[in-house]
Amino acid sequence: MPLLEVKGLSAAYGLVPALHRVDFHADPGEVVGILGHNGMGKTTLMRAIMGFVKVTGGEILFDGQSILPASVNARARAGIGLVPQGREIFANLSVEENLQVGIATTGVDIAATVAEVLELFPRLKRLLDRRGGALSGGEQQLLSLARCLCRKPRLMLLDEPTEGIQPSINDEIAETLKVLTARGGITIVLVEQNLDFIAGLAGRVYAISNGVLDRQIPREQLTDPRAVSEFMGFVT
């Protein structure tokens, strides 16, 4: 059974449609990639799954249960975590405090959880006292990922993790995600504009264009920019 099943999902901002009958699923342990240009609906889709955007039609099943009636907090408790576009770390808190805040009220052993997550992030371990706002964009992205992982999500939604980040740190983020998925126990939905990043991580890749997600891009075509542009709604 898929861990996440999105069926006929639609969403709109007022009268303007943003998602139109989106269908896809993610099986346990899978990395599913969704490729799309600016304004195509990627963030709306991530935020709709997390519960921040009201949907106008369709269904979202997590572990076989509808999560549409559930609040954002209830979805987080059920095991869904969002790493938002723009990272949204707390600029005035230290790296360590950023990691602690999200789990402060969950009853877990905070120090042990943070230490366990930091094993995956050697770069952050060296920056624990640094203010979030003083980190580079790439370091902030690593922090945002680590903060999400402190909640031990079963499903992690990654919204454009490479946006505005240097290629060298993108490689580090990709490596971190590979180690994480190789350990098992986590499923990832990754939305991106960065073809190389998505092709290196995702087992299945879909294209989203103007809120429509109905085409899977065959793996062998991911190395062909022209074929990818066509899937993404551009004919070159």
Ligand SMILES: Nc1ncnc2c1ncn2[C@@H]1O[C@H](COP(=O)(O)OP(=O)(O)OP(=O)(O)O)[C@@H](O)[C@H]1O
């Ligand atoms: N709060 C909002 N109010 C009105 N329209 C919105 C809002 N947020 C997004 N939209 C519109 O919905 C569409 C999809 O936006 P969305 O942010 O989901 O796209 P995206 O693929 O994530 O793009 P980007 O990479 O630029 O973030 C766009 O046309 C956008 O202008």
